[in-house]
Amino acid sequence: MRKYNTLQWENANGIAKITLNRPDAANSVNLEMAQELMHVAMVCDEDSSIRAVILTATGKMFCAGGDVPSFKAAGDDIGLLLKDVTACLHSANSRFARMTAPLIVAVNGTAAGAGFSLAVSGDIVVAADTAKFTMAYTGIGASPDGGSSVYLPKLIGLRRTQELMLTNRVLSAQEALDWGLLTKVVAADELVNETEALANKLANGPLLAHGQIKSLLLGSYSNSLETQLEIESRGIAKCISSPEGREGLLAFAEKRKPDFKSVS
Numbered sequence: 001m002r003k004y005n006t007l008q009w010e011n012a013n014g015i016a017k018i019t020l021n022r023p024d025a026a027n028s029v030n031l032e033m034a035q036e037l038m039h040v041a042m043v044c045d046e047d048s049s050i051r052a053v054i055l056t057a058t059g060k061m062f063c064a065g066g067d068v069p070s071f072k073a074a075g076d077d078i079g080l081l082l083k084d085v086t087a088c089l090h091s092a093n094s095r096f097a098r099m100t101a102p103l104i105v106a107v108n109g110t111a112a113g114a115g116f117s118l119a120v121s122g123d124i125v126v127a128a129d130t131a132k133f134t135m136a137y138t139g140i141g142a143s144p145d146g147g148s149s150v151y152l153p154k155l156i157g158l159r160r161t162q163e164l165m166l167t168n169r170v171l172s173a174q175e176a177l178d179w180g181l182l183t184k185v186v187a188a189d190e191l192v193n194e195t196e197a198l199a200n201k202l203a204n205g206p207l208l209a210h211g212q213i214k215s216l217l218l219g220s221y222s223n224s225l226e227t228q229l230e231i232e233s234r235g236i237a238k239c240i241s242s243p244e245g246r247e248g249l250l251a252f253a254e255k256r257k258p259d260f261k262s263v264s
């Protein structure tokens with residue numbers, strides 16, 4: 001198992017947990033963190049024993065976005081550094097979106113810039129009531145990345161996305177929930193328990209069907225109705241005829257709870 005310097009990594013009972021761990025630097029994304037996120041996302045995508053993934057952070061911030069001091073220190077090489085960091089981060093974004101296991105993001109504090117983008121890329125996003133959200137990119141003269149130009153218009157509409165991106169308006173957790181950016185807001189001291197309960201529920205569910213849901217929703221961003229209908233019909237047939245589907249049908253007939261984990 002690879003050792004990470006900027007992340008904590010746990011993997012047990014079908015649940016992987018990634019914890020951003022640069023609290024003294026606001027958990028900001030430097031090149032090393034982006035590389036480690038790329039690696040850990042690849043592991044989550046390729047290890048079929050992983051049935052749910054939690055992404056969270058240590059300290060009081062979730063992630064303040066790109067590591068601004070290291071951008072400044074790069075001098076004339078800033079363009080190259082940003083391309084490197086973004087390539088790694090975007091590889092992680094893509095793996096998280098396409099992996100079979102659902103991604104639960106537990107936002108423990110402020111999410112800014114790339115941290116905001118990472119936060120809203122989850123399939124389920126739970127935030128502490130103390131969390132805040134701001135795009136922040138234009139504050140340093142940057143434009144958005146991390147998939148936010150895809151996720152935000154879909155989640156909250158174009159008008160609100162324009163406001164967040166152009167004005168860096170700061171949203172409280174409650175406002176982010178009201179806008180449709182989050183699944184749930186909980187008291188800060190309940191975030192860990194709440195997230196673990198959700199991860200357990202998902203890990204005990206049908207992995208293949210969860211992966212199919214993720215893939216269908218991602219496809220809905222760009223596919224035609226007919227294409228989606230075709231993929232839906234192939235997907236449901238594949239899921240229901242899989243060992244998990246058979247277990248679901250058997251459990252229904254036997255009037256018991258399905259044990260998807262034992263058959264996949």
Ligand SMILES: CC(C)(COP(=O)([O-])OP(=O)(O)OC[C@H]1O[C@@H](n2cnc3c(N)ncnc32)[C@H](O)[C@@H]1OP(=O)(O)O)[C@@H](O)C(=O)NCCC(=O)NCCSC(=O)C[C@@H](O)C[N+](C)(C)C
Nearest residue numbers: 025026028029064065066067068085086112113114136137
């Ligand atoms: C996050 C924030 C809203 C929190 O406000 P706060 O009032 O709760 O906290 P604070 O006092 O402002 O900051 C606390 C500490 O956190 C540090 N900090 C804050 N943002 C940081 C950052 N982005 N990088 C490193 N340290 C950062 C501050 O310097 C400070 O350090 P200090 O205690 O030693 O003084 C506020 O700090 C802020 O606006 N920070 C800047 C955010 C920002 O510009 N982020 C970059 C946006 S662009 C971006 O994300 C590009 C990225 O996607 C590119 N890439 C993919 C290549 C990585």
